[in-house]
Amino acid sequence: MDASKVYFYDNLSNLKAGVNKIFKMIADEVDIEETMGIKIHFGEGDNDTHVNPNHLRDVTKYFKKPVFVECNVLYRGNRLRKDSHLKQAADHGFDFIEIDILDGEMGEDYSEIEIETKNTKKAKIGRGLKKYDNLISIAHFKGHIVSGFGGALKNVGMGLGSRGGKLDMHAGVSPKIDEANCIACGSCAEQCPADAITVDNFAVINQEICIGCAQCIAVCPEGVIKIPWGTRPTNEFLEKIAEYTLACVKDKNWWYINFLTDITMKCDCVGSKQEPFMKDIGILFSKDPIAIEKASMNLIIERNNGVNPFKTHNKNSIHILKYGEEIGLGTMKYELENVK
Ligand code: SF4
Ligand code: SF4
Structure with a gap:
């Protein structure tokens, strides 16, 4: 497989301009009249290191019908139910466009997407995903206590699983x-x-x-x-996230944006404030979810004195990328191109 292109924008003083350039690149590939689903994590509780919604505010200049899409979560918190999930999104400033919670009031509404993979034959995905042909993943790249890191794959595969799908990935x-x-x-x-x-x-x-x-x-x-957290072997957990991502991208057009800003050791589901442990790096963009994750990790390791900061969570987090390659999600080979 040829190397995938990954675009890198690193003017940290104007990230909104970088997002707009990326939106323009995507808009050039689609009919502006079509609905554009944008998968994002709104941040739980007091978390304030999630993607800053102010960077995304010009989205309506590029797409006539942008909609934030998300599914309810597995654990108890504000995003467990649709009503409190929508309130959480509004409290964190994401209510400037429509928000569509894809799996009903309480995560009960899912469709089974059939895939031929080692661990998953039918992925339980929020039913509302069916309505969207074009989608952008906007992910905050950071650590995760089980998977090691969380970026595009976790945003899409875990994020769009219904509650039962999330349980399936986590615990059986x-x-x-x-x-x-x-x-x-x-x-x-x-x-x-x-x-x-x-x-x-x-x-x-x-x-x-x-x-x-x-x-x-x-x-x-x-x-x-x-939830019997951690009862699934870690590599299988990682493989399941990749498999669920495969189910979500099947027959759809996806673009991926990773924010390497406010990089924290734990994920945005932690409902309390966290201190970023390293300096901001910038924004990456690709059509390949494996390439963008590999490029994100490489930049973080490079800027962290050659050390993978997330290895304390999981020494083998790269497994998700190797397995993602195996099932055809993309390639770890990439060319980095600066966006000016
Ligand atoms: S997880 Fe099992 S026990 Fe709980 S509501 Fe669903 S089917 Fe019933
Ligand atoms: S587990 Fe016990 S407390 Fe919880 S809903 Fe069921 S019966 Fe009620």
């Missing part, structure tokens, strides 16, 4: 109930689409019939239905 099939703190209210059993929960003194999930939709996690008023 079923959530676990903290029986000692269950108040036996029955809400989970009422909402379970597979009738997999019975409640007596406490709720019990029948693992044989649970379909892993994770709906019960969202409805439990006590927060005692837990």
Whole structure:
């Protein structure tokens, strides 16, 4: 496979101008009348190192119908449900264009996209993604405690998984109930689409019939239905993110923008402020999600005195790029071209 082009804009005093140049490059490739979905993470709670929405404000000059697209998250927080998710997006300044939460009120609305990969045959993706043919991933590149780093692949593959898809990537099939703190209210059993929960003194999930939709996690008023984080081997977790990305990009046009700014050790799902640990680098743009991730990591290592800062999280985070190549998402070979 030939090397992919990755564009690099590093005028840190005017990142908005760089974004506009990239939007113009994308706009030249599409019909301006068509809807442009923009997948972005709005940042959880007090997080303030997510992508700064002010850099994106000129988007309507380049696309007539830009829409921020996102799915609800797995864990308890502001982005667990559509209403509080939209409020979170507005609180962080992303309400200047339409926002479309693709997987319903509580992550229950998904379609299964069939792919032929090692770990995934049917990826559970927010149903609303079907409406979009053209999409831009705008990702904040930073560390992640399990995957090592998070950028375009995590933004698309993990981000657009429905709640059940996210559970599938993280942990396998079923959530676990903290029986000692269950108040036996029955809400989970009422909402379970597979009738997999019975409640007596406490709720019990029948693992044989649970379909892993994770709906019960969202409805439990006590927060005692837990995601068994980390029960999936890490390489398989990384492979699943790549596989879900493949499902999301299937039959669609995607462009990828990575912000290498406010680079933190943990992801934007952490609902508290984090201190960036290194200087800003700039913005990268590519049509290849593997090439842009590789270029992002290389720049970070180069500017961090040759040391991968995320190796404390995961020494083998590069596995997602190798595997992404194997399943045809792109190539780690890239040519970096400066955007002036
Ligand atoms: S127990 Fe029911 S609601 Fe919970 S994940 Fe399984 S199928 Fe979904
Ligand atoms: S919703 Fe939560 S507290 Fe209520 S029965 Fe289910 S697990 Fe227990």
